[in-house]
Amino acid sequence: MVSSINSIRTWSSQAALNAFNDVSNNRAPGNSAPGSSSSSLADVLFSSGGDDDYEDDRIAALIASLQQTMNSNAPDTANDGSVGDMSSKAFMKALQAKLDALKASPDSKAMAEAMQKALDARTLKMTDAVAGNQITAWDITDGKQTSAGVTSVDKSDWTQFLKDRLTRDESGKFVRNADGSYIEKATGASSYFGMVGEAYYYISWAASAATKPAAGLTPASSTNTK
Numbered sequence: 001m002v003s004s005i006n007s008i009r010t011w012s013s014q015a016a017l018n019a020f021n022d023v024s025n026n027r028a029p030g031n032s033a034p035g036s037s038s039s040s041l042a043d044v045l046f047s048s049g050g051d052d053d054y055e056d057d058r059i060a061a062l063i064a065s066l067q068q069t070m071n072s073n074a075p076d077t078a079n080d081g082s083v084g085d086m087s088s089k090a091f092m093k094a095l096q097a098k099l100d101a102l103k104a105s106p107d108s109k110a111m112a113e114a115m116q117k118a119l120d121a122r123t124l125k126m127t128d129a130v131a132g133n134q135i136t137a138w139d140i141t142d143g144k145q146t147s148a149g150v151t152s153v154d155k156s157d158w159t160q161f162l163k164d165r166l167t168r169d170e171s172g173k174f175v176r177n178a179d180g181s182y183i184e185k186a187t188g189a190s191s192y193f194g195m196v197g198e199a200y201y202y203i204s205w206a207a208s209a210a211t212k213p214a215a216g217l218t219p220a221s222s223t224n225t226k
Helices: 002-009 013-019 037-045 052-073 089-103 109-120 158-165
Strands: 125-128 133-136 174-176 190-196 199-205 221-223
Touching: 089 109, 089 190, 109 190, 109 199, 158 190, 158 199
Parallel strands: none
Antiparallel strands: 125 133, 125 199, 174 221, 190 199
């Protein structure tokens, strides 16, 4: 089935994701909605035995069906720009996807919801310390909001940036708020450091009274600087 394998390797990553939808969702192949081409393809790829030529023909037909469906249903992203551009719609879509993923986890749900509120209020700051860029995040689904543009900040490597910016305890560990966010030592703001798209960003927002540790109390947890 060399020809089948070669065809599969030329797929876009989205087509592959659709094709293996059943498996990634822990469903047995064939349990998708009737007529689902992704289900049918999963059935073929995860089955054993059968005539190779026949299987090649089936896979080729299913690939063509998937590609046609994707082309007809693909959203218009021509004006979204690049995810690597902080001022683009593509970047803000990737940020929203990141927040949605964080909200889906019990461990980061409260923090992500606080970040979402800050984004909706246009108070969520995104910083790329390595490039020296910063922007206020904006909601692309709100017709009244537009990009405020990228501003310049001092460039720094991430290790030094985080050590300079975040609160640490006596042992040198970064301290966290009750919701898991970090604490800026100069402002008391909440923050998060992680990937959006394929690059790292520092995200900060004003901490709520419910998030901040009570006066005189130790923050919820600490994280090693190493």
